[in-house]
Amino acid sequence: MTRTPHADWTDSFQGTRALPREVRDRLLKAAHTRRFRKGTEVFGPHNIPDSLFFLLQGSIRVVQTAGNGRDIVLYRVDAGESCVLTTACMLAEEAYNAEGIAETDLTVITLPRADFDRLTAEEPCFRDFVFAAYSRRLIDLLRVVNDVAFARMDMRLAERLLLLAGRDDSLAATHSQLASELGTAREVISRLLHDFQKRGFVAQSRGRIDIADRAALRAMAQAG
Amino acid sequence: MTRTPHADWTDSFQGTRALPREVRDRLLKAAHTRRFRKGTEVFGPHNIPDSLFFLLQGSIRVVQTAGNGRDIVLYRVDAGESCVLTTACMLAEEAYNAEGIAETDLTVITLPRADFDRLTAEEPCFRDFVFAAYSRRLIDLLRVVNDVAFARMDMRLAERLLLLAGRDDSLAATHSQLASELGTAREVISRLLHDFQKRGFVAQSRGRIDIADRAALRAMAQAG
DNA sequence: CGGCCAAGCGTGACAATGTCACCGACGCGC
DNA sequence: GCGCGTCGGTGACATTGTCACGCTTGGCCG
Numbered sequence: 168m169t170r171t172p173h174a175d176w177t178d179s180f181q182g183t184r185a186l187p188r189e190v191r192d193r194l195l196k197a198a199h200t201r202r203f204r205k206g207t208e209v210f211g212p213h214n215i216p217d218s219l220f221f222l223l224q225g226s227i228r229v230v231q232t233a234g235n236g237r238d239i240v241l242y243r244v245d246a247g248e249s250c251v252l253t254t255a256c257m258l259a260e261e262a263y264n265a266e267g268i269a270e271t272d273l274t275v276i277t278l279p280r281a282d283f284d285r286l287t288a289e290e291p292c293f294r295d296f297v298f299a300a301y302s303r304r305l306i307d308l309l310r311v312v313n314d315v316a317f318a319r320m321d322m323r324l325a326e327r328l329l330l331l332a333g334r335d336d337s338l339a340a341t342h343s344q345l346a347s348e349l350g351t352a353r354e355v356i357s358r359l360l361h362d363f364q365k366r367g368f369v370a371q372s373r374g375r376i377d378i379a380d381r382a383a384l385r386a387m388a389q390a391g
Numbered sequence: 392m393t394r395t396p397h398a399d400w401t402d403s404f405q406g407t408r409a410l411p412r413e414v415r416d417r418l419l420k421a422a423h424t425r426r427f428r429k430g431t432e433v434f435g436p437h438n439i440p441d442s443l444f445f446l447l448q449g450s451i452r453v454v455q456t457a458g459n460g461r462d463i464v465l466y467r468v469d470a471g472e473s474c475v476l477t478t479a480c481m482l483a484e485e486a487y488n489a490e491g492i493a494e495t496d497l498t499v500i501t502l503p504r505a506d507f508d509r510l511t512a513e514e515p516c517f518r519d520f521v522f523a524a525y526s527r528r529l530i531d532l533l534r535v536v537n538d539v540a541f542a543r544m545d546m547r548l549a550e551r552l553l554l555l556a557g558r559d560d561s562l563a564a565t566h567s568q569l570a571s572e573l574g575t576a577r578e579v580i581s582r583l584l585h586d587f588q589k590r591g592f593v594a595q596s597r598g599r600i601d602i603a604d605r606a607a608l609r610a611m612a613q614a615g
Numbered sequence: 616c617g618g619c620c621a622a623g624c625g626t627g628a629c630a631a632t633g634t635c636a637c638c639g640a641c642g643c644g645c
Numbered sequence: 646g647c648g649c650g651t652c653g654g655t656g657a658c659a660t661t662g663t664c665a666c667g668c669t670t671g672g673c674c675g
Contacts, residue, residue, distance in 0.1 A: 231533060233541040241536065255526035263530050264537075288512060301525045302479035306487050308532040309455060312465065313488075315539045316574040317457040320632070342653065350540040352633055357653060373641065373652065544661065565623060576662060581624060597623065597670065 176276050182296020197282040203273040210253045211266035218277035220250040225273035231265050239350030242307040251300045326388035337377045400500050406520020421506040427497040434477045435490035442501035444474040449497035455489050463574030466531040475524045550612035561601045
């Protein structure tokens with residue numbers, strides 16, 4: 168609980184923790200700390216960082232934005248993970264329209280590209296870390312494709328409510344925000360939540376959902 | 392047009408073409424050639440190869456399979472590309488349900504994992520090749536998510552017909568297969584094709600679609 | 616040849632989801 | 646209190662998914 172919790176941030180990451188002391192010291196010199204306020208765009212089509220991001224504190228919501236104003240959340244980057252989509256898009260010059268938004272205030276370690284290259288070349292365990300990060304995102308996206316293409320909306324909503332609530336019995340979210348999570352329209356969420364409420368699974372107030380029957384939601388998330 | 396067109400396969404790939412001669416010779420020793428017949432499963436949940444695949448000839452269709460028997464095509468791996476999803480899934484031990492199917496007879500170069508690791512460590516241009524391959528797949532998947540979540544089915548079908556037809560005016564595909572391409576049900580394809588036919592965009596016969604009005608399909612693929 | 620059978624396709628009825636238009640309720644600043 | 650923007654509710658309709666069924670085609674086999 169020090170004033171500078173990232174004094175040695177290399178302790179916080181799988182891929183850097185196991186590195187030899189001298190390499191870690193080199194990293195500490197090369198990297199910079201950067202902060203983002205909640206709600207800020209961390210990266211986007213018009214804002215591609217030239218460094219690799221290590222997320223020390225907070226979480227980033229990665230969303231895909233459609234032409235007509237609809238969104239869908241692809242995945243979240245949590246503390247201790249790195250954000251590879253940005254590096255992906257640094258390499259592939261293709262068009263894409265995903266953006267990362269600070270879901271909380273963030274503390275980020277940025278490692279310049281040259282140092283990143285050097286590290287991947289020299290340190291096998293760091294390389295594994297990077298590949299594992301890519302793999303996790305690929306698999307996250309496979310899951311999104313599967314859900315969007317094949318899963319019922321009530322099931323997806325139930326699952327997402329539980330996820331967003333975490334251990335709490337209540338979560339702050341408007342119907343619009345939930346629609347953005349799942350890539351659907353607000354009206355659909357309103358109708359489903361109305362139904363959940365009638366069945367006693369949740370209670371609603373303006374901008375807030377209370378989980379009333381966690382077991383029932385879990386059952387719905389499993390089976391549809 | 393030799394009998395052994397892959398005598399030096401390192402010429403066929405971005406990531407290996409630029410390597411020094413001695414590295415390429417080492418690769419030629421380490422790698423093996425493998426063939427798959429059209430329709431064979433190249434990889435899948437129960438069949439994870441322990442090598443990196445370089446696709447020399449043919450193309451692989453990567454599909455995601457849902458529980459209830461429905462499919463969706465995620466992307467295709469063409470000659471000159473490598474198939475990173477398999478390596479992704481070697482690393483991340485998570486469950487996934489994508490599989491690669493030989494769309495034609497294949498000639499594949501397989502590079503054992505140890506040699507792959509060594510190469511990524513030592514050769515920057517190979518490393519770039521691998522990262523670029525990951526990036527391309529990530530972006531392919533972003534496109535799939537976008538289409539499935541937000542695009543109209545008639546638009547997606549028109550686009551896919553043009554893609555599958557290539558330069559030909561005709562393609563061999565059943566309604567079921569087209570449904571698998573787009574992750575929808577056969578009936579939906581049947582209805583849409585019936586409509587396309589009534590409007591004079593295509594003509595149908597059993598297992599075959601003829602493109603009658605390419606411009607109209609293109610227009611539909613653009614705007615919906 | 617004739618009959619059987621599986622694959623391919625057509626179709627109607629209904630359910631789930633997306634779209635559009637509109638409205639009321641609530642919270643906030645003036 | 647009043648105006649105003651965000652949030653949520655609702656009905657009508659379009660699109661897409663699901664289910665059940667039946668017809669046709671082409672191949673295979675007696």
